[in-house]
Amino acid sequence: MEGPARPYTNFIPPYLKESVGKWKTHKVLEPGIIEHLDTSGNKIYTVRVASTPNGRYSTETMRKISAIARKYAGASMRFTGGINMEFVTKDLNDAISLKTEMEDLGFPIGGWDGHLWNMTSCAGYFHCALAATDAPSILQNLANNLGKYFNKEELPAKLTISSSGCPSSCGNSFLTDISISGIHTEIPIVTPEVSKCDLQGTAYTCPVGAIQLKQLPDGSRTLEIRANLCIGCGLCVGACGGIIFETPEKTDGHAISIGGKAVPSRVGTTLGRVVVPYLPNEPPYYKKTVAVVTRIIETWKKDARKGERIADWVDRIGWESFYEKTGLPFYGQSMEYLDVRGMMTLRDGGTR
Ligand code: SF4
Numbered sequence: 001m002e003g004p005a006r007p008y009t010n011f012i013p014p015y016l017k018e019s020v021g022k023w024k025t026h027k028v029l030e031p032g033i034i035e036h037l038d039t040s041g042n043k044i045y046t047v048r049v050a051s052t053p054n055g056r057y058s059t060e061t062m063r064k065i066s067a068i069a070r071k072y073a074g075a076s077m078r079f080t081g082g083i084n085m086e087f088v089t090k091d092l093n094d095a096i097s098l099k100t101e102m103e104d105l106g107f108p109i110g111g112w113d114g115h116l117w118n119m120t121s122c123a124g125y126f127h128c129a130l131a132a133t134d135a136p137s138i139l140q141n142l143a144n145n146l147g148k149y150f151n152k153e154e155l156p157a158k159l160t161i162s163s164s165g166c167p168s169s170c171g172n173s174f175l176t177d178i179s180i181s182g183i184h185t186e187i188p189i190v191t192p193e194v195s196k197c198d199l200q201g202t203a204y205t206c207p208v209g210a211i212q213l214k215q216l217p218d219g220s221r222t223l224e225i226r227a228n229l230c231i232g233c234g235l236c237v238g239a240c241g242g243i244i245f246e247t248p249e250k251t252d253g254h255a256i257s258i259g260g261k262a263v264p265s266r267v268g269t270t271l272g273r274v275v276v277p278y279l280p281n282e283p284p285y286y287k288k289t290v291a292v293v294t295r296i297i298e299t300w301k302k303d304a305r306k307g308e309r310i311a312d313w314v315d316r317i318g319w320e321s322f323y324e325k326t327g328l329p330f331y332g333q334s335m336e337y338l339d340v341r342g343m344m345t346l347r348d349g350g351t352r
């Protein structure tokens, strides 16, 4: 946007402007309603509302949400980084009324302290050619089954869940406590059509350097994919029509990772580790995926100490114990290597 810099405070309600930079403390009054106190004794109230897992709304719904914001929250609201909705009211009664009206629209209120904070996904199949799984639909099924953790049943600590259609992780996978990542389990194949592509440029798209230029006996050049390095991200397939997955409908699926978080507490910022390397895509309900995620949450809930996020809990009990307690199959690799590359390694039973 061009023009002179404008302070962001131009866009917030007057009762919030008065306290900007003077906050003293806050407390959760009930799931989803947070009271903030400034140094002059002024109070305001944040109402936190769950979003749709993909952050996708009809304009009709957005108009209803806007009307509620106009009525109770100074005609203003925001989406958090985890795509929850947040409204700020001046009065507690307005916060309570806003909560009731948003619940009537079907949006649960909560997501704070020891609860499920947010669920986010990338666009997946909606408009991305690289997707190996229907990330928004998987997340919607998880939301349908895990809603009680957003505002009713308490968990040991904050829980975030995400899903991405492929290992590129646009849905923020690997930095959430539990994440689903689509995976193409085939190694893509190079067809003669590859000659129509920018070979060097296509090779550069590979994030792990698995594509190399190759000279053919007739002097022409082609590309070669090193199967032992390929993580099935599909970026080369998106970049060049001459590289294809042969039977993605049979071989695409998704992996489950746990233990990602982007905060300095306890064991610090951690990347998620792949604990289930492959589950088939089974729409519409993805029952196996929902069952595995539910089992992980239930085990963590029962076994973790208060304040331990999933990464902290596993750090204390160890990976072996994690597999024993959850009953998930253990593949025998060192957990140090269970990053995105581990998806492919584990998929083949560690033979690659
Ligand atoms: S994570 Fe993959 S499928 Fe999802 S938007 Fe990014 S590239 Fe597309």
Ligand code: SF4
Pocket (backbone or CB within 6 Å): 188, 205, 206, 207, 208, 209, 210, 211, 225, 229, 230, 231, 232, 233, 234, 235, 236, 237
């Ligand atoms: S699928 Fe991804 S990792 Fe495999 S060769 Fe293509 S770009 Fe590289």
